[in-house]
Amino acid sequence: MGSYETFLLSDGENAQGDSNSPSGEAPPSPVDVVRRALLALDADLFIYSGSIMAPHDRKLIEVIDQVPAQHKKSTAILWLTTWGGSPDAAYTMARAFQRSYDNFYVLVTSYCKSSGTLICLGAEKLFMTATAELGPLDIQVANNEELGERLSGLNPSEALNAIGQQSLELLRSHFLEFRFNGGLSTRQALEVATNLTGQLMSPITGQLDIMKYGEFIRAMRIAREYGDRLSKHHGGDNLKPHAVQKLTNGYPSHGFAIDKEEAENQLFSSVEQPGGALECLVGVIKEACEKHLFKSVGTDPMIHDAKAFFDIYDLLEQQASDIASADDTAEREEDDDDGHLTEAAESGQPQAEDAEQQSKDS
Template identity: 25%
Template sequence: MGFAARCSLMAQIARKRGSQVIAYVTGDRENVSTRIAPDVLPVFHRHLRLLPAGERLDLFLYSRGGDVLTPWRLVHLVREWAAEFAVLVPYRAYSAGTLICLGADEVVMGVMGELGPIDPSVVSAFNPKDPVNPNARIPVNVEDVYSFLALAREVAGMSHDEDRRKTFLLLAEKIHPLALGNVHRNYLLVRSLAQKLLALRQNPPTPDQVRHIVDSLTEKLYAHNHMIPRREASTEIGLATTYPDPELESLLWALYENYEQELLLGQPFNPADIIRGTRTDFEVVGGLVESMAGQDAFVFHGVAERQDCPDGRINVTILRQGWRRAQGGA
């Protein structure tokens, strides 16, 4: 099953919902994974220009996350084209994917649908060095920093000004003050983005509801890898979610399974599987944006080379990567 089969499924979803459908899949295949990032915005713009004018756009989304600023621009771009905007979540829409959902008028979650916390991990030149790889920096999770300060205040009883000062100085000995400043900026940023995205809805939640949703998706989930099923999303967090009927559920899952097969999700990219002789050039697709207007693929171009050593080690070099128009359109 390829692009033509997926177009058929998207057309059936579109007819059922009276919408235009765009699918955005960032693959999580090990070694060739992709993420939500600003380079997808021109790709979306091209699809929107080529699709027939319509009042409703449905975004079929699968992603483990990415850049937290991209959802803001992406939702605004979609809303320039469509009065009504819905996100279809058959399976995973984590982190930045969840932020996109916050900006939608409707989030259609299948029985396997999952959202995730929106607390980012930040990396800057001032982050602690990775002891295993001194050229790399250890990401610092925003909520981990604030949880440490809460631990000192609420459990250790360090609530006086002098105690708080000592606590901060202790933290600053382990994490560079400028890295902590970056953490604080992202702490404020993700909450501001979530609030603004919720305000874009045709029926935005009340200020109290917004506060509860944002707090629930940041500090109250306690683990960045917490998976939020649709019942928790609607009843505990308060997101406006819709359960698809059996026919739509079947269509959404069939479309996801097609992408799973196309991108080999869950199967690590192993250069030993593709190398022929001592050197092989390769292309691997790591992400897709598709609609009835065509297909764009995020392609990794690289070379695999077998080393002249007893264990036959294979080195992989990615020469270039990026979006490429694969089917249809101008």
């Protein structure tokens, strides 16, 4: 069994299909189905399943550069399945597609979180299935106090918002209490309420780490800046107004699920359900992509040019060779026919001259 059969088939499946079909003929194998779909797909399809980190972004760029020029399409589709990762690597990957192709689309059939969503900002169109899920762009920052733990870049902003709202509520309730129940004037009530609120909230605000807060704000700015740059490549036509701002600050948690309807109604202008050859490919390959994602923690991501992986370029070269061979054969046969006609004409000319001379003599 070849590597692509291993990639596609789960344990115990037969790569050649079920020979007990009603027609008595074995249906096409999953590999054959994928090859037919890839031949019908008017785009180059790339598969990326796993974390988005350096140097894997460079590996993807190498795969893009290795597409044969004679078979390269004007459109690239990135089938992306990821928990997220480095925004720097995500930006590099998206820009590589923007530079190498006239059109860049992203296909999402499962999780495409955090930095994966950042890549989507650079696409002119999204293909999303019912199980597709994007995520907010709140960049994760390493927690220096806990090994291996990361914190959302939204944490400080959410904390300050909560403190501000709580402070205003305390100030309001104290002011009303002192003004109407304490018999104080408006000015006195406001002064007492302000001092009391400050004393109550100071133990909380005193725990804020200004340097840490600056680190988080800077991390969030990275996401916004990369998002703005990627979307401007195609004029921002695929983004609704304030989409980047909403992705960086508009969701309450890093794991918030952004489904197809949310993406279409709130964030992106061009979101479609995959159809045709692409839908066929999703039906066959989707499970393999998801399996690799769930087991990819600590391992390298799966990165493929689908047409190269399934030998499509070799098939195209063979087809081109067969056509050229057929053309050569037809040309030789045509030359042979012309030669036979010429010989026949030349051999018939002396006979005609002899007949003419005999007619004159008689």
